[in-house]
Amino acid sequence: MSSTVGENLRLTLFGQSHSPAVGMTLEGVPAGIALDTGKISSFLARRAPGRSPLSTSRREADLPEFLGGLCDGVTCGAPLTAIIRNTDIRPGDYSLFGKIPRPGHADYTGAVKYGGAGDPSGGGHFSGRLTAPLCIAGAVCLQMLEREGITVRSHLFSLGGIADSGDITKDELCPDFPVLDPERGRLMREAIEAARAEGDSVGGAAECAVLGLPAGLGDPIFGGMENRVASVVFGIPAVKGIEFGAGFSVASMRGSESNDAFARDGDRVITKTNNCGGILGGITDGMPLVFRAAFKPTPSIGRVQKTLDISSMSETDLSIPGRHDPCVVIRALPAVESAAAFAVLDALLGRKKEL
Amino acid sequence: MSSTVGENLRLTLFGQSHSPAVGMTLEGVPAGIALDTGKISSFLARRAPGRSPLSTSRREADLPEFLGGLCDGVTCGAPLTAIIRNTDIRPGDYSLFGKIPRPGHADYTGAVKYGGAGDPSGGGHFSGRLTAPLCIAGAVCLQMLEREGITVRSHLFSLGGIADSGDITKDELCPDFPVLDPERGRLMREAIEAARAEGDSVGGAAECAVLGLPAGLGDPIFGGMENRVASVVFGIPAVKGIEFGAGFSVASMRGSESNDAFARDGDRVITKTNNCGGILGGITDGMPLVFRAAFKPTPSIGRVQKTLDISSMSETDLSIPGRHDPCVVIRALPAVESAAAFAVLDALLGRKKEL
Amino acid sequence: MSSTVGENLRLTLFGQSHSPAVGMTLEGVPAGIALDTGKISSFLARRAPGRSPLSTSRREADLPEFLGGLCDGVTCGAPLTAIIRNTDIRPGDYSLFGKIPRPGHADYTGAVKYGGAGDPSGGGHFSGRLTAPLCIAGAVCLQMLEREGITVRSHLFSLGGIADSGDITKDELCPDFPVLDPERGRLMREAIEAARAEGDSVGGAAECAVLGLPAGLGDPIFGGMENRVASVVFGIPAVKGIEFGAGFSVASMRGSESNDAFARDGDRVITKTNNCGGILGGITDGMPLVFRAAFKPTPSIGRVQKTLDISSMSETDLSIPGRHDPCVVIRALPAVESAAAFAVLDALLGRKKEL
């Protein structure tokens, strides 16, 4: 169904942008895991709006309340449910968009799907706001992965046409902006500011790596790591593409070039290159699992756009009032990491289904 | 699980490359649909090996036998199961690869996952052979979609670095090669022949469009059309990336450029551009659903490659004997169409879950 | 997984007896249904403790708060999530039972399953408290079924060895006690009082009927109405058996006796008897769907019981302090109706999956 994903670990997201709360239920979490709620809050802070001059002005504390599944901070085996109250709700802002759909948003498709009964406020259940509970789940998964020696990291692979440089599996992230190369980061920030100044927005791509994975995770065919990661990553609004390892560039390669030669590193089996992104036949090979996700530019822009008044079927101009986040990719990075962490932990728990 | 996908329609693939048969079960097919088995066979013929000098020499008739779910050629509501016998089985060819894994194949990851008990012959359950039952399912889904006025088409978006030109939503396919531009097709064939002559292989990308879709299909978050299509498409071996609409190029766009303006075409709501690939918020908007999938080059190549002998942990040279298919993308096109057809029909059946 | 059930409609329960809240998420609810929250509260009041001298003294208002899925009281298609705060929490009462498990409770099995990390307070996630969110879901489903002309009713089929008399598909329920025959109800109440006076408890059986069902709901084999109803009903604590129609008595019948003869009633197809409980081959036949569920006596009793101190592996006496509900069946009736309503609505939504 729409709001649930996972096989051994099952995540359900609920709530809408302007409903009383958003939240998540994570079933299948093993009992006895002490969760560091401070780390969960820090992780959530990375996606919170209002923290930087570069993003939207909506400010919310985003402190999760755990309603079940925790006893004195330790998981008890029951479903883990946490919510975040929506405190900054202005439903009145959105009534117009049922009639005059915003380009690039789900206003029109939601209206068709729900026969006009959908929740138009702030995008309803389609809202980027739902990445907050995704990040709660992600923060929980990341803590469990850490116990297994598995870490997840991401950076802005590109933004507004400017590519980062460096190797996400090895290089350090800059302290103040999620890039590997500070000069590229500076250019990206300029691109964001330029777009904002023109009432416009920019797209970008996130790159994410999972390090420390054992070989043998995942399943053939529809249970491959690519399928699993993609199933979750496309749950993040604005993602229009995903690629693993060398990704789309494999289409231009020869086999002799794209095949990753097996080799040894001490007593470990490695590959000399990692064009496959750590996945062969859907199964991890022990190398870093690397993928990239493409984000379209924020569809909410201040510039006047053409759209259709559905009620009169006449074309009209639309100017979306208010301040907008000119680039969602930065705040989406923890959501991307969350998606990866969830998919990997799900596969890891599944690996233990043996006699 | 690994070999099952779908929500309202559930597809299970079974069999291995060299087991007695491969097959599929499709649950949730409505009763009373007359299936044209001739069209199913024709569709399967498009992926069959041995039909052209450009592909592998393994020749199999690939005529499906329906074991259940059909009464006098009409679906009866019971699970639809069909199998294809594996007649050209040479398990002896593959015993080596458990010890000396082929680069780019699942030999190593399968060995780790199954503790050495996996089926190494011909890739086992990881084999491209499993796209044959996927195509049976696809052929069935396509016939049901046609009754709803929905069609699916695909072409080689690129191959060996050569891009096709044209618009898959509008232009005609060439009669003898699945491209829109015959000159580009000629160049692609040359690239394949060149790779074959050097004992090498080439990658490529498939582009697929679903036409005639109503608006309102799909679900928010994890039930979006992107998630659904990706979940199936990554079940096709060698796929390393998928993108919808403008795909990765949205990462370099401004919002004013990527937003598709709503407009009217008679009494229909359309968008003037289709950067979103017919999907907004995971839901179809009534425009063509367009996506591309990147295929890595066939990993089986005649050229000598470096790999590791796992038993001795020593690096070694590997030369894979036999004739190989230098490009899997051509034969994969019906599998891509099948994945799209399955995902769309699944969503379409789900739309009818109303009171 | 443990806390989720359903196919077209998916219900997840979360929370523990003494966690901050219990709640439920119901996915797949069609958009545009106006919910009467007053009726939901009235329905919940039927299961609430503390309403009668016959049940436990724990008193909670049990007013659900909807966190998502509702807009101005109308479903919007997003997952419907509601919670009830746990206001009367005394976790200290239960610390003992991890070491000295109460007979008939999940103290021991939970401790084994969760390696000692489970939540022992009040039964944790195993608690009868979880029937509160089940009843929220049930109340929502019942309102949707009512729009389709389908109603659900139940009575105490037996309690403490005293059988009710009458026909639940036709007769009126007594106003003050959920039986058809007031004299049998009086005897049942006496049985409860007698057990309470002795620090003991009584078991009972609930009978439930779903009226107004169309023929054709459900699926063959594992998707039969029996499977669907049983999957949910066994989610109610203390249920140890379920039977449909004539149930276990069919085992002593001849075929000529148990077969329900088809007949007509005006232009409707009916059966002259209903030994099959309205289900043939797993599919509804248009007659009332009738089933009974057996409830064991409340395991918490004041009388001294034998048990084992797990820490020392020595047998010991246990006396469970506090007031206990000497019969859970009465309060379980709305949970049984909820289970039936959920299973039927799930099947009904599935029936609409057609082209």
Place this chain on the structure above:
Amino acid sequence: MSSTVGENLRLTLFGQSHSPAVGMTLEGVPAGIALDTGKISSFLARRAPGRSPLSTSRREADLPEFLGGLCDGVTCGAPLTAIIRNTDIRPGDYSLFGKIPRPGHADYTGAVKYGGAGDPSGGGHFSGRLTAPLCIAGAVCLQMLEREGITVRSHLFSLGGIADSGDITKDELCPDFPVLDPERGRLMREAIEAARAEGDSVGGAAECAVLGLPAGLGDPIFGGMENRVASVVFGIPAVKGIEFGAGFSVASMRGSESNDAFARDGDRVITKTNNCGGILGGITDGMPLVFRAAFKPTPSIGRVQKTLDISSMSETDLSIPGRHDPCVVIRALPAVESAAAFAVLDALLGRKKEL
């Protein structure tokens, strides 16, 4: 969906009574398990018709052919698929029943569900024939359970009103008839013969015990062992009730009587009685898991019955020609054991999902 069940292990049944074959796919079977196909055939022989004068005259060899998932008799981790050809097909026998539905069969409900397009022959996908592939799956699961020291056994708890005596968890089964008490078995056989002589049939109940189970299997709420076992057992045609441990008799007990006192047996935790059937809170407690399933009498009887001609809506007499199995319970015992074995193995594999 209708024909699939399971969580960690997933079973799909396919085929109809008179389709080319019936079969099953079992996903999630660990790799590296050597299967004894002779034992599978012997197990299947227990449910095969035509083996005794007491059952139907349809004779089929029922030798399964494994199409995938096995390499040299050892599971390879791929889905395990096996089929049995239907060799004794007489579809002509059943054309009448679409118009004049047989009482107690799914003729009418199937016709409504599938809009007349269902497969009426021999009950189609509703047929008891589908217990053959269920038994293949069961035989496979039983072999895996045996490796864990877990065994499953069953007997005729009652038949035609005659109860067996003895304790299925301890006593030996008779060699020639599946009862514990040979004298009761003799009476049961007489009851069957008497029914046959009158063109009638008898019902019965099966009792099944799973021995050697560890404590801690299963999950709370909807994942309890009762839910899991019931979900599969109701997939066997003709089952109208299921009860665990003391079952429906708990409804007449006091808590002090039904509560099973914990005690020790050496260093094992046991209970002195087993009214809970080895399940507390849905989780196994290490005692035998015991349940009973009620089977209605074979609905196909030679005696003239009343039914309705749907085409004319007039009541009519129906006499079902041919020889019929006057009691399905005997042949259903391996199906009941299969259901138990599947549910237990599924839970066992799920227990291993830990970090």
